[in-house]
Amino acid sequence: MDLHPLQGCRTLYRWQHGHLEDHLRALLPHWGDKPLTITSQDLNANASFVNYVRHHRLLDPCTGEPFELVEKSIRKLGLIGSQEARFHRIQDMLRGSEHFHYPACLGVIETPWESLIFTEFVRGKPPRMQAIAGQLALGIAELEERSHRYLSNQPWHKAALFWSMDFFRPWFLLRPRFNYARCLPELQRLAASDERFAGLADSFKGFEPLLTRLKSAAWQSPRCISHMDYLRKNLFIDKGQLQLIDWSEVKVGRVGFDGGAYLGSLFRRKDMPAFLTARTQFLEAYQAALPAHFDGVEALRNLDYMFLLTALFHCLRPETISEYQEKQRMPLLRQKYDYLLGLL
Numbered sequence: 001m002d003l004h005p006l007q008g009c010r011t012l013y014r015w016q017h018g019h020l021e022d023h024l025r026a027l028l029p030h031w032g033d034k035p036l037t038i039t040s041q042d043l044n045a046n047a048s049f050v051n052y053v054r055h056h057r058l059l060d061p062c063t064g065e066p067f068e069l070v071e072k073s074i075r076k077l078g079l080i081g082s083q084e085a086r087f088h089r090i091q092d093m094l095r096g097s098e099h100f101h102y103p104a105c106l107g108v109i110e111t112p113w114e115s116l117i118f119t120e121f122v123r124g125k126p127p128r129m130q131a132i133a134g135q136l137a138l139g140i141a142e143l144e145e146r147s148h149r150y151l152s153n154q155p156w157h158k159a160a161l162f163w164s165m166d167f168f169r170p171w172f173l174l175r176p177r178f179n180y181a182r183c184l185p186e187l188q189r190l191a192a193s194d195e196r197f198a199g200l201a202d203s204f205k206g207f208e209p210l211l212t213r214l215k216s217a218a219w220q221s222p223r224c225i226s227h228m229d230y231l232r233k234n235l236f237i238d239k240g241q242l243q244l245i246d247w248s249e250v251k252v253g254r255v256g257f258d259g260g261a262y263l264g265s266l267f268r269r270k271d272m273p274a275f276l277t278a279r280t281q282f283l284e285a286y287q288a289a290l291p292a293h294f295d296g297v298e299a300l301r302n303l304d305y306m307f308l309l310t311a312l313f314h315c316l317r318p319e320t321i322s323e324y325q326e327k328q329r330m331p332l333l334r335q336k337y338d339y340l341l342g343l344l
């Protein structure tokens, strides 16, 4: 593919839905009118506002070489562009990263109804998430460092864009996933039928003042781009290299948030020994990799904040409780609750 990694990502605006072929010719004008034969296949998309994710294969009409790309269509609400499309506009800041690799972006097409993002197709295996803790720590520290530098040097006229992407905007903060307290009535109901869980809902209420303190400390701390979605299906490993995709959860976050998001999702999916081992590995590598101009104590406090937001919601939501009940794993759920309450 004749793309340089992270070459500048162009955004083109269209008033109507167009044909794939027209979009590709617009993004790659050197193809001119040469004929194209494209084979397409849908990939499994997960996010609710994603219309589709498609893998297209064709031969580059200029070189005759195979050319594979991914098209992701994201629905717009009230003509507002997606976070992910906005991220791709500034993706250049990550050019030359050593620890994470990012598929090149061919360009973005914005219509009033959707953002179409065209990226290079990457191959590799989904990693075992607990096995790559150290590697993720290095990638996250690098992403935070580069994006912090980039955001700190932006002119004021870009401020509105970054303001709208900030984690602390109400349109993000009010999402159920950041409001674990809504799940407590369900825990109270569980306690009525299972005495192992008696009294826990009251104990969990104790997190509210702690989270308020962590939130106001995080708000003031250094900004960076946070990916926030470290799931197996968003990473590919190939010859030891990690490729990171899917910026649908991206935010202007704070240093430490991504580590907390990763550990939070690991805590949700793994048993305690696997989680604790990966946590130690992650924290050691992250603390060693974090550039000295960041305050390490502040970064770890932000990490704890994001970990708690993620872990509390996922472990307390009714779907999780039913899942553990069905699989008869309630003792593990209780262990996870004890771990969380031990952090109070």
Ligand SMILES: Nc1ncnc2c1ncn2[C@@H]1O[C@H](COP(=O)(O)OP(=O)(O)O)[C@@H](O)[C@H]1O
Binding pocket: 043, 044, 045, 046, 047, 050, 053, 070, 072, 103, 119, 120, 121, 122, 123, 233, 234, 245, 246, 247, 248
């Ligand atoms: N650039 C890419 N290269 C290879 N596979 C991809 C690429 N982008 C997406 N995919 C595949 O499509 C799936 C869905 O895309 P993703 O961007 O993660 O959408 P969603 O936001 O719905 O999770 C991914 O889990 C991955 O398997």
Ligand SMILES: [Mg+2]
Binding pocket: 046, 233, 234, 246
């Ligand atoms: Mg995904």
